Amino acid sequence: MSHETWQEQLRRGSLDLAILLTVSPGPRYGLAIIQHLEAFTDLVVSEGTIYPILGRLTREGLLDATWVEGEAAHARKYYRLTKAGAQRLDQMKREWREFAGKITRLIDDAERHDHAAQ
């Protein structure tokens, strides 16, 4: 597997979690979600590809989408976390922390051996 493929898989695997985290404090519309993701991560490669993911998460019942008129010159579609989404997010956060912790321990152990060998 090339490094680019690995990075792409890592990015795709993290996007669902990142989107759910972005809407967990409160409802946000599409562009606000993208801007939040761009401020904290490098996960958004192309803005237009975030909307289909928001659509899928809505179809899966993890997000709820509502059009709001009158707030701006054009209507905005707001996404909020559903009860099922909140449960999935808790599960994903737990699993992510466990996973990241294990990989970090593995990296630390490998680096300790490298230093010892030098």
Place this chain on the structure above:
Amino acid sequence: MQLSDTGESRVNGYLFVLERSLKTFLPIDVVRDAVREIESHLRERIGATDASPNERVALEQILSELGPPLRVAQAYSAERTIDEAVATGRFVATVRAVSQLAASTLGGFFLACWLFIGYLVSFAFFAIAILKPIFPNNVGVQYVHGLPVGLGAHFPLEPGVQLGGGYWIIPFAAACGLGIFVGTSRGARRVLARWRERRVS
């Protein structure tokens, strides 16, 4: 930034191409909602951007960050068609999802070949079941020198080929066709589900 007529035409052209691309695989109400959301995104970005160094450059920058309309449509397609096929298992949805994969990946191409062969064989059995009562003397088990060599329809029968098999062929062919059809559909659905898992995980 307030768009000129040229800028408006560029935005409308982008949305037109997106809508046309989405219409090929999504229901019309979903297309309208998706285009409305992308337009909302564009209007929001345009409203918050200065026309510097000029409107054309600023607008092209916004559109390039959003991505070409065909790529955005492909992203919708990838998220939608496989999900629909896995969720419903419907024939049309499965064929559509596999066709889309076949056009973009080598594995998808082989899956499409397998699906095509599976459905072709099942339809051939259905055809035998339908044709037998219409052409009872041309449809059945073919024997050459007393050995069974095939099952099918022959118009006309070749010399040296005898046709056997009674009307039991009808339920037999129907059951085989149905079994192969269901097996092919379930197999494709399972492969698509695994594909989706791999994409998500």
